[in-house]
Amino acid sequence: MITQILKNDYTDFLKVRSLVEILIVFSLLTAGQIRAQEAIYARPDEEYMDANLKEKYSDIEQDTLKFLDEHRSSVTGLVESYQNSSLYYYIPAEGTFEKGHEPHLARQSFTYDIATAAMIYSACGEQKKARQILDNMQKEFYRPKNGAPGLYTSYLSDQVDENDNLVIGIDGDRVHVGPTMWVALATIQYIRITGDGSYLPWVIDMAKWVSTLPHFIFKDNQKGAVSMGHGWGPDWSQVYSTENCIDYYSILFILKNVCKQCSDKVKQEFVDRGLTDKVISREIAGLERWFKEVAYNKDTGGFNAGYNENGIDRTKALDTVSNSLSVIGPVRLAQWGIDPFRLIEFAEKDLMIKDTIKGKSVEGFDFTIPEEIGNPRRRLIWIEGTAQMVLAYKIMSKYSSGIGNQTKAEEYKKKAIKIAKELDKIAELVRLPKNALPYTSDNPGDKERLITYKYEWEIPRGPDGKWVGSIASTAWRFFSLSYYNPMMLGKIAFKF
Numbered sequence: 001m002i003t004q005i006l007k008n009d010y011t012d013f014l015k016v017r018s019l020v021e022i023l024i025v026f027s028l029l030t031a032g033q034i035r036a037q038e039a040i041y042a043r044p045d046e047e048y049m050d051a052n053l054k055e056k057y058s059d060i061e062q063d064t065l066k067f068l069d070e071h072r073s074s075v076t077g078l079v080e081s082y083q084n085s086s087l088y089y090y091i092p093a094e095g096t097f098e099k100g101h102e103p104h105l106a107r108q109s110f111t112y113d114i115a116t117a118a119m120i121y122s123a124c125g126e127q128k129k130a131r132q133i134l135d136n137m138q139k140e141f142y143r144p145k146n147g148a149p150g151l152y153t154s155y156l157s158d159q160v161d162e163n164d165n166l167v168i169g170i171d172g173d174r175v176h177v178g179p180t181m182w183v184a185l186a187t188i189q190y191i192r193i194t195g196d197g198s199y200l201p202w203v204i205d206m207a208k209w210v211s212t213l214p215h216f217i218f219k220d221n222q223k224g225a226v227s228m229g230h231g232w233g234p235d236w237s238q239v240y241s242t243e244n245c246i247d248y249y250s251i252l253f254i255l256k257n258v259c260k261q262c263s264d265k266v267k268q269e270f271v272d273r274g275l276t277d278k279v280i281s282r283e284i285a286g287l288e289r290w291f292k293e294v295a296y297n298k299d300t301g302g303f304n305a306g307y308n309e310n311g312i313d314r315t316k317a318l319d320t321v322s323n324s325l326s327v328i329g330p331v332r333l334a335q336w337g338i339d340p341f342r343l344i345e346f347a348e349k350d351l352m353i354k355d356t357i358k359g360k361s362v363e364g365f366d367f368t369i370p371e372e373i374g375n376p377r378r379r380l381i382w383i384e385g386t387a388q389m390v391l392a393y394k395i396m397s398k399y400s401s402g403i404g405n406q407t408k409a410e411e412y413k414k415k416a417i418k419i420a421k422e423l424d425k426i427a428e429l430v431r432l433p434k435n436a437l438p439y440t441s442d443n444p445g446d447k448e449r450l451i452t453y454k455y456e457w458e459i460p461r462g463p464d465g466k467w468v469g470s471i472a473s474t475a476w477r478f479f480s481l482s483y484y485n486p487m488m489l490g491k492i493a494f495k496f
Helices: 009-014 051-070 111-123 127-142 177-194 197-211 242-261 264-272 277-295 318-327 329-335 340-351 383-402 406-430 471-481
Strands: 003-007 023-030 033-036 088-091 096-099 108-110 154-160 166-168 215-217 223-226 302-308 311-316 352-357 360-365
Touching: 051 111, 051 406, 051 471, 108 111, 111 127, 111 154, 111 177, 111 471, 127 166, 127 177, 127 197, 177 197, 177 242, 197 242, 197 264, 197 277, 215 277, 223 242, 223 277, 242 264, 242 277, 242 302, 242 318, 277 302, 302 318, 302 340, 311 340, 318 329, 318 340, 318 383, 329 340, 329 383, 340 352, 340 383, 352 406, 360 383, 360 406, 383 406, 383 471, 406 471
Parallel strands: none
Antiparallel strands: 003 023, 023 033, 088 096, 108 154, 154 166, 215 223, 302 311, 352 360
16 A cells, blocks of 8 residues: 655745645555545635635536537547637748638647646546546657657647557647646646656656757856757747746756655666756756846846847746746745745736726736737737736735735735636636637637737637637636646655
């Protein structure tokens, strides 16, 4: 009999005495597999919900699962990222649109969305569905891509080739750190919830792969950030993304704790794969230095988007704030001389906006400031990112309480509740099936291209002005309402 005791996301990570520690005990049911006695990760975080959302939480959970199921392929288990997209395809070489026989995003399954779907299934007790996703991702990771392992950023959700391998999606041969690390996070969450340690070597291999990518080199020849990857588009080996590096940092931080606490047998897996505690510590140190010396912008109080061949990319990006608070955490940021309160102020000042849906005012956060980067689009609400800010507010509320600042604790709590209500308001206004959320508060037409940043990442277009349901937005709404941080585990004590 193996017993696994896992502590909740916030407590050990923030190291704040006033936080309530939740202990979850797992019992061995079958060889190598442990099932949670209580689906605590799907439990509503009621402290940060108003009465209406508390009452609706169970329905939201079931709607989220049904939305995933309706877009889940019986062939691969992968989910289609966007529901009901436009029939018009954009032809970049000609700058024109051409009508196709099926929606332009039909059957497209983006790796990041795949990871969030696996997390939802794991947290809600749908382990078989989570395993099918992870098994396909595991097999796909080890297939060489330009001579190295990795995961493409998109796949066809319902198609395999003659060798039963996944088929590449709309993003072509692009391989990025961020989506791969999100699959690693989904896998480590599955391990945490089920106790199935058979996936751990794969997570180690994913982190090891990232460690082999080109690194930012400081003037003293020390390594810092990792580059984004490879594939079509710019030279990704010269692009260092703050967001992608935070994703990598999250996995390294988790694996370092795992390596510290696991059995000698599991420690040997780290050694055999070349990702020893020394290597992990070196990678973490390089990233931390880069966050402090390159990514952090002392003038704005926020993070820069990253670094590329033209130097520092000073684009203001919301996810650098939300994810740094969720992963690095306010305690460690403050130790580095990065004021977490100022980070929140940076996001609120530059990225919090109001928009209108069907004549009703809604509030949330934009990706960035489009006019600052030469993007002609109007301001809009990025729904996934806004849900991430709910989690950031919750973390900051707990942090403030822990350091005795009850005024700030209550302020952030109210803001978390308010933004969660805004997301619910958006869901009610757009009225998508299964209470799903669209990608943004804007609703591009059949032939209207809206770009989130400067050059890429087009906002999904719907047919005849209809809304497009988004897996990422819908999944993150669930995360934001649950007692769940998808990017961090807290302290782990286990053995396999």
